[in-house]
Amino acid sequence: MDINNIIEQIKPIDRQKVAEAQNRFDNLIKPVGSLAKLEAMVSRYAGIIGSADKKSVQYPK
Structure with missing residues (x-):
């Protein structure tokens, strides 16, 4: 495969999914923004994979 x-194959980030993930973080029982960079990274990841559904996140177990 060449460059x-x-x-x-690179697609733009889904800004709607980023906002949905951030909204979910903001509605958890914790101070808004208290997880700082972690929230930002996970919200961005949601935009990259195109889903803010916590069940669709794949990670090593």
Whole structure:
């Protein structure tokens, strides 16, 4: 696979999913923004994978 094929597969981040994930964080029982960078990273990840559903997140177990 050459670099042009890889570049063509890159899609823009889904800003709506980022906002949905951040909204979910903001509505948890904790001070708003208390998880700082963790919230930002997970919200951005939700935008990258295109889902703010906590069940769709894949991580090593």
